[in-house]
Amino acid sequence: MAVINGSSRENGNTDALTQKALDGIQYTSFYLKKHKINPIDDQRHDVGGFDKVDDDYEELINQILQHDVLIFATPVYWYGMSGVMKNFVDRLSQSLRDEKLNFKERMSNKKAYVITVGGDSPRIKALSLIQQFQYIFDFLGTEFVGYLIGEANAPQDILSDPKSLGDALSFNKVLSKYTEE
8 A cells, every 4th residue: 555645744634634544554655745756748649758857756656556555645735636746647647658667557456545635625625636536547547446535724733623533534444454455
């Protein structure tokens, strides 16, 4: 199980809710902000494909692909995913063109979840973010199994929200089944 963490703040609400949802479960965290992931020019339709980019993306995606369950954790930023998460997702286009990576086939064997936290009625306003991930996973052939939306604003507010914590506990029970297999 891998967590692809798109938060720009360490120990923020998204991280805290993710940790609650994964309490007692073994997983690997990939904090995107700790990696250099450059934007790319869109060369999907160029004969030669994408130019090589000197950053951490290729190594990072190879590590992530070793996991069967992927959890995309991002705060709600301006009613969408964080910038660092969006930059990572944009780079998936490059992976799709990499014939030796066999990316789409490998992604079709994975299960995906989303954990997100926002402060402005996220259980309603973050649904477009959830839908965006649904479309991404549909395109990749990845099974989108579920999502968790927490509500918090200031750092660590999530730890005082009984609804978010209760939802994280339920989410934990669902995710725990992967450790039993």
